[in-house]
Amino acid sequence: MVASKYSIDEENKSIWVYLEHEAGIFENVSLELLGKGRELANQLGWSLTGLLLGREVFELAKSAFTYGADEVWLADHPLLEYFTIDAYAPLAYQALIQGKPGVFLLGATPNGRDLAGSLAVRLRTGLNADCTGLKLSMPDGVLVSEVSGFGGGILALIEMRTHRPQMATVRPGVFAPLEPDYRRQGRIVHIPIDLSPGFIQTRIIERVIGKGVDLTHNPVIVAGGRGMEGNFQILQELAGLLGGEIGATRPPVDDGFIDRERQIGQTGVVCSPKLALCCGISGAFHFLVGIEKATTVIAINSDPEAPIFEASDYCVIGDISQILPHLIETIRETQKDSQALKI
């Protein structure tokens, strides 16, 4: 087995989190990882460090302290304004080799995944990708990453005992950020930067920021499955009345009835709504991992044996084409009555 670039004996007792940002705002997943990183660091008696690369990001570094970081390693340079693997990977590598953290966490976002893969190869270490949970195996303090995998109903618990850093990318929405504590302060470490334009092979021709929805933090999700037979309009109406967003299982996404960004589950997003209303969904494991953090699950399905009912708080057995119009009408009437009462 190839040895990692630094060993367990050389590791520093610190957890590092890659701080991803866009337009001066941290990606939620970075704050979520600071929250989880703080919890793990406290358990181990280690420190928590944010790794921040960008342009004019000094103020962001300070805000990382309020969300739990003890220290931020910072590279601030005009050529770091936008993420390019050519500039970000060598700088992050240089910082990691110097800081030698025991654990390094990144969000499983497109850029986080890109950077994580490149760094794992450079560091000759392993990478637990797309994790849906992190914990420590005590008393030795090894990181245990939860990954649902091998295309089926297993949850793999993966430990990295010999290589450092223990790297993992984590799905957005899995953890909660800490409440910001504005009294917290920390130390900034400046990473030496040796960059020139010729170094960057990537040419950015146009940047298009998707207007996409973020289902991870929506309080109400109205999700539809194959049983909806493509009728997502009625779910949109229902979601509108409940102040929520629509989501879906994989089949309607594959059939082109709804955008892929709305797919919930193992290969979609993990949500933690207060209410998940599941319509015409059988309840496959791959879908259920996406709603297991929901406070209340209501399922409507014509099959009384559907597995979704085992994961639901309220079970409605019946045909959605008959139940949904009544439900919408009832909610409308109730909302009208409560408006009238207010007047």
Ligand SMILES: Cc1cc2nc3c(=O)[nH]c(=O)nc-3n(C[C@H](O)[C@H](O)[C@H](O)COP(=O)(O)OP(=O)(O)OC[C@H]3O[C@@H](n4cnc5c(N)ncnc54)[C@H](O)[C@@H]3O)c2cc1C
């Ligand atoms: C590697 C891998 C990754 C995957 N990732 C995901 C993922 O991220 N998300 C995901 O969702 N799936 C994923 N899948 C697919 C997953 O295994 C299931 O096939 C999928 O979740 C089933 O979707 P469904 O419940 O909509 O469809 P079905 O299993 O076909 O269920 C449809 C349900 O609708 C009910 N129904 C039909 N008509 C009506 C009606 N008129 N009224 C009421 N109920 C009705 C039926 O009784 C049935 O229970 C993945 C699969 C693999 C192999």
